[in-house]
Structures are given as C-alpha cells and as structure tokens.
Amino acid sequence: MADMTQKRTDELAGIPFLSSVLDKVERELKCREQVGFLCFDVVEFHWLMENYGPDVARRLLSSLAETLKSQRGKLFRDEDLIAVGGPALDFFVIYLFSPPRRKEAFSSSDLKIISYRVLQKLSNILNETATQLGVEEKIDLRTGYTVIKHDPYIPVERLVYEARKEAAMKSQLEEIMxxxxxxxxxxxxxxxxxxxxxxxxxxxxxxxxxxxxxxxxxxxxxxxxxxxxxxxxxxxxxxxxAHQVQIRFAPVDLEGLVTHAVEVLRPHANDAGVKLLADIPEKIPEWRADEDRLSQVVVNLLDNAIKHSKPGATAFVRLQHRAENETEPETLIIEVEDQGTGIPEEELPRIFERFYRVEKGSSARFGGRGLGLSIARHIIEAHGGELQVESQLGVGSKFRVLLRGDDDLWDDEGMD
Missing domain, CATH: 1.10.287.130 (Signal transduction histidine kinase, dimerisation/phosphotransfer (DHp) domain)
Incomplete structure (x- = not known):
C-alpha cells in the first residue's frame, strides 16, 4: 500500500521524493564539499486540503512542480536537483550543485537571490492557478535557504534534516524582520x-x-x-x-506601587470620563520584583483599560495574594479590568504580538502603537510569571498578572 501511495504521489508531482535522492546528494557532497539548499512550502497546505479538498490542493502543488521543472536552465542550472518533501506534498527543495560563475562556493546572498527569484515565479503561478480553481484566498509560499557542508561523520539524512530546520528558521526570521x-x-x-x-x-x-x-x-x-x-x-x-534587559529583584511595596499607578493615570481617566477604582487588601506582603518594570506593566494595563472604556464606565485594578499550599506556590495576582468593547475570541491569541491591534484604525482612535501589551508580557515572563487575558464582546476585558513566589531562584543582583 505504501508503494502504491508513493507511486501515485510521484506521478502527481512529477518529481522524486526527498528520501529517494539522498544518495545523489551524498555523492555530490563528497565531490563538491558543499551543496546549496533551497526550500519552498505552502504555508496553509492542510487548510487548503480541509476547505477545498485534496483534489484542488494536489492540482495546486502539481502546478508548482511543473513550474519548477520549467525553470531548469533559467533560474537554476539543468544539473541541479528538484525533490518533493514526501507523501504530504507540502514542500519542495532544490539542491544547487554549482556556485555562480567565478565563485568557489555559495554565499548566503547568492542563495537568497536565487530563492526569492524562484519564490516570485512560484507565487505568481500558484495564485493564478488557485483563482482558476475557485480558491478565493491568497495563498502564501515561504522560502528558506542554507548551505549543506560535507561531513563524513554525519549521515546525509541528518545533514538534510538540519538544513531544513535552518532554512525554516531563516525564513521565519526574515518574515518577522x-x-x-x-x-x-x-x-x-x-x-x-x-x-x-x-x-x-x-x-x-x-x-x-x-x-x-x-x-x-x-x-x-x-x-x-x-x-x-x-x-x-x-x-x-x-x-x-533579546533577553538583554536586567530584571533587578528587590522587595516591593505593592500597595504603594498600585496606588502610584492609579494617581498617575487619574487625570487621564478624568478627561476620558472613566472612574478608576483600586481594590487592595489590608495585609498584602512585600514581593520581590523589579519595581520600575512591574510599575510599567500596571500603568500600561491601566492606561489601556481607560482608553478602551466608554465615558461613565469604571476601570478596576485589584491585588490578590494566595498563600502557598500543597499543590501551588505562593502567588501574587494583579488584575486590571475595563468595561470596554471587549476583544473577539479569535483575536485573543494575537493581542500580545508586536504592533497587533484588534480594531482597524485603533491607533488613531486610542493613540496606541500596538507595543504595550507585548512589552508587558515580556516583562512578566522575565519575572518568571504569566500574563493572561479574558474578554467578552460588549462587556469588557480582564488582564491578569500571575507572579509565583519561587523568587529564591534569583539573587539580589537580578537576572540578565
């Protein structure tokens, strides 16, 4: 059954599986000492399978295979090798055996130029074919590149696997950049x-x-x-x-920290017609944290609560302390709650991303830059804590900082 599946897949793609060309790659590595490696994958292949069916997905991938074969001698050399990842058919690779003319070896810039030229060609064909097949969404392709260097002590399978990982990492980093x-x-x-x-x-x-x-x-x-x-x-x-911020742990007066944040933002709240309330227990212990950074988080969350609350609404900040028990360590909880428009459930996983805004035009409306929540999350995580969010459309949002009392991991000098 496996042989039949492989045969059908080979015939559909028209190019060999990655696993079936490793012997040739190994021979070229022994001869040339290095091989250029380019990888191209359809970002939402499994989504295409689920929403448009396997036939449409395979026809799209067949168009990529045909395009790659047509570019031999154009975007890359005739002797270079094309392969498809495997039965899932969700990625293709090109092995480049000869560096550009007058060069003894591949450079990163050489591979980048070739990969992006191929990517542009593939993207155009893929989306033209998708339109013809009734796919309404734009389909994204991702590319990565690296050099595989010969190592007689490492099996070629491992070298190719590591090349795929490195190419994928470069692709993600370049996309982020x-x-x-x-x-x-x-x-x-x-x-x-x-x-x-x-x-x-x-x-x-x-x-x-x-x-x-x-x-x-x-x-x-x-x-x-x-x-x-x-x-x-x-x-x-x-x-x-980049983990280059030093978190300086020292005893912090939490009541004073929260009270100061409320007083700093009270004029802003008054201008917005929003009432600020702080709920602080009578006996709240000191907590070891970086006071400046923790204050930055509380001010940021309260500022957001004010911005996203309607006139006449109330924004709350609460402190809670849970003593250590048999199952959980001592825990400090800081909650900031607004009575704003709320956040759609599907948006919640992304709100801590840099520059991400839930509402289009919210920067102009609220004066935000889409960085505050990302900064807050990183600061809390650097404390070994967690920043959570709950939200309900039309009701409001609640952000919860959890700091656990295992701070004996850190010394008085802080943590880099």
Missing part, C-alpha cells in the same frame, strides 16, 4: 509627516500670527514626544526579546 520594518516605518512616518507639515506651515508665513504659531509649535512638540515614546518602546521590545 520584514513585518517589523514595515510596521516601524509606518509608525515613524505618521508623527514625522505631522511635524514636517506643521513646520512647513510656519515657514510659509504663519510665524506672523502668534496664536497660530503657538498652536503649530504645540502640535510639533506633542508629535516629537510621541516619536520619542515610540522609539523608547521599540528599544524596550528589542532588548526584552
């Missing part, structure tokens, strides 16, 4: 455009009107502060994700 750069560019452009526009207005003659000039300067000043906050947030998230 492209998204990050795109989002940062957009976020920086808005305040810069505003500053530029008001400055040009002043230069064009508005300086003679003192009241209007003062208004221009105020707007420029506010936008410059907004830009400064964005840059600070970008530095924070970059350092946190």
């Amino acid at each position: 492209m998204t990050f750069v795109s989002n940062v560019s957009h976020e920086l452009r808005t305040p810069l455009t505003c500053i530029k526009g008001w400055a040009e207005t002043l230069l064009e003659g508005a300086l003679e009107d003192q009241d209007f000039s003062r208004r221009c300067v105020n707007v420029i000043s506010e936008e410059a502060k907004r830009l400064e906050r964005l840059i600070k947030d970008l530095l924070d998230i970059s350092m946190l994700e």
